[in-house]
Amino acid sequence: MTIIKSFPLIGVLILYLIAFIMPLIKKNSLVKFLSVISFSTCLILFITCLRYVIYNGSYFYKIGHFDAPYGIEFKIGIIECVIAVLFAFISLMVSWYSCYSIEHDIDERKIPLYYLLINILVGSLLGIVFSNDMFNVYVFIEIGNLASCGIVVVKGKKENIKAGLKYLIMSCLGSGLVLMGIAFLYSMTGHLNMTYIHESLIKSYMNYPQAIIITLGLFTVGLGVKSALFPLHTWLPDAHSSAPTSSSAILSSLVLKAYVIFLLKILYRVMGKEIIFNTPILNILLILGSLGMIMGSILAMFQKDLKRIIAYSSVAQIGYIYFAIGLGTELGVVMCIYHIIGHAVTKSALFLCSGSIIEKTCQKEITNLIGVGKEMPYTLALFFISSLSLVGIPLLPGFVSKWYLAIDSIGVNKLLLIIIILASSLLNAVYYLPISINGFFDEENSGGKIYKSKEKTIKELMPIAILVIAMFYVGINSEGIINLIKTALA
């Protein structure tokens, strides 16, 4: 059944084709329906492709009639298929939720434009994950730049435009640095295909000792700006907190992760283990990751706006992911991918819950949200369960990541890191739990409020509930997922 081999490419093409039909359609409900259909088709295609790859092994898929060093190819392996299934699933849930809530955030005439931008953005992220050619990834990164800046500014308020302009300029700086890194790699080896670059670097890396350090530095800083590594994260709180709800869910759970996956591909598929262990890049990632974990949580404690708290906690979680890469062992890379899956599901559920709370009560600060548990019990309960995962309660994916990271840091003999993991878990609890506790249990202030007065209907809460069930599945089935990823890397 060789047609299954084309499914990843057909998925990406369907997303783009349906995106460009949307400006022609006048009725908004048809636009939303088309968007949901396109994401669910992609989900089915990618699940079939995942089953095919588990039975038959990974393969290279060439595009057009040109073979590998002259033409572009896709490499489809188990890790790529798992992450593609994750992206399709989360974007399906977020766009299903946004069908009900998008009218409150943006203007009626701009809705087809918004769904066009979401389709283009998810299509370009899937392209980054699948592709095996350096310049192809650069083109997809640029498309993702413009689309993700678009979904921040589509809501026309003052702080959106300021945050969007800051995001655009810093993203452009990041991709300029990535282009410089690609230029260095091309001038050293003369190829643009990742497997060919790896083969010729292994033979000749002794000739270029400083050039390899400069290249790795350029890639780390460039991709770190775009995925919010610690000192370069200053665009993130403004952009993610002032955007419309569904777009901040997609930005925070999917867009940051695709660039981390590209950095993993560069470190392990282009450079390879021998070259990396001679350079101090992994130690730098470890230090910056742990700084991000602690400083992200400390800065979150001083914020009053609900969405800004969740945005700063994204910085802390990305610190976990870089920490896992920086440990340098195989279990580190496995835990990095597992934490990507767990955090994506959790953070999108958190953003959707907080979006519906802000929309119904028209309050943005946490001091005004006391007693909201009486009015919206189901929504706040879902928020509470998702925040428990980030704190690290067993049976949920956050606990599994922290447990394995602690075991791994004992294995590398750096016991100081366990203290950092514990400290960041405590700091997470300090700012998440008061929101839920004040919501449910403050009796004297909530006397005047009516039970379930502002609750959303079950139909609108279904996507969030499905995301929380998926979070439980990822946490309980963690053994299976970790073994699946380990077979892919071995």
Add this chain to the structure above:
Amino acid sequence: MKDKILNTVVGNLIPFIQIFGIYVILHGHLSPGGGFAGGTIIGVSFILYRIVFGKEFSQKKLKFSVLLRFVTIGVCIYGIMKGYIFISGGNDLHFPQPPLGTPGNIMSGGFLLPLNIIVGTVVAVTMYFFYCLFEEGEI
């Protein structure tokens, strides 16, 4: 007096600019140029028309909805052609394609010619939209 001179000169000059732009697009696979450069030249001719003749005339001739339809259908055809050639290449099935011919003729090079034409149209219309956006604040 000044208006009459400007209108006559520009009205006779714009067709020649457009013919040159079409020449650059059609010979994209033989000499420097191609879709982007030719599309820019045709876009410049639209902008010149709007500057000289004013807003009402150009909104009658170059309507927003018609141009939007050109752009979206063009990009869809581009996507379908690309998908066709990618899938036939990836699976090693050799579906029929436009003739490859000898290098040096116009009808050579397979899919390059139709793709250049579509890219040229899209670039021209996009440049005209950006000019309208900057002049007024919105289209």
Add this chain to the structure above:
Amino acid sequence: MERLITNYYETASIILFGIGFATLLLHSNLIKKIIGMNIMDTSVMLFLIAKGYIQGNVAPIIVDEFKGVSEYVNPIPTSLMLTGIVVAVSTTALALALTIKMYEKYGTIELNEILEKGDE
């Protein structure tokens, strides 16, 4: 030091990158920041195109007859940079449109005054 002078294309490219980056950081006018971003993108393109030049060869256009592969300059970096130029132009266009919107909302394009007003 001689290596910096013989590879003068690459040295010029890094100096331009530094100039663009300093413009981006130090001026508070938004239009000047966008100009700095453009200079940075152009310097990266100069770097990559200069890598394709081989001394003594001509541009890769077939004029009378095909002279064989070793007589032409490497065409791959030039075609990659076409994509780069298109990307830079579209990013500049989007940034300029956003600057117009900011002028309508805030009344000024100096970043200092916007930060003071935005805290209200």
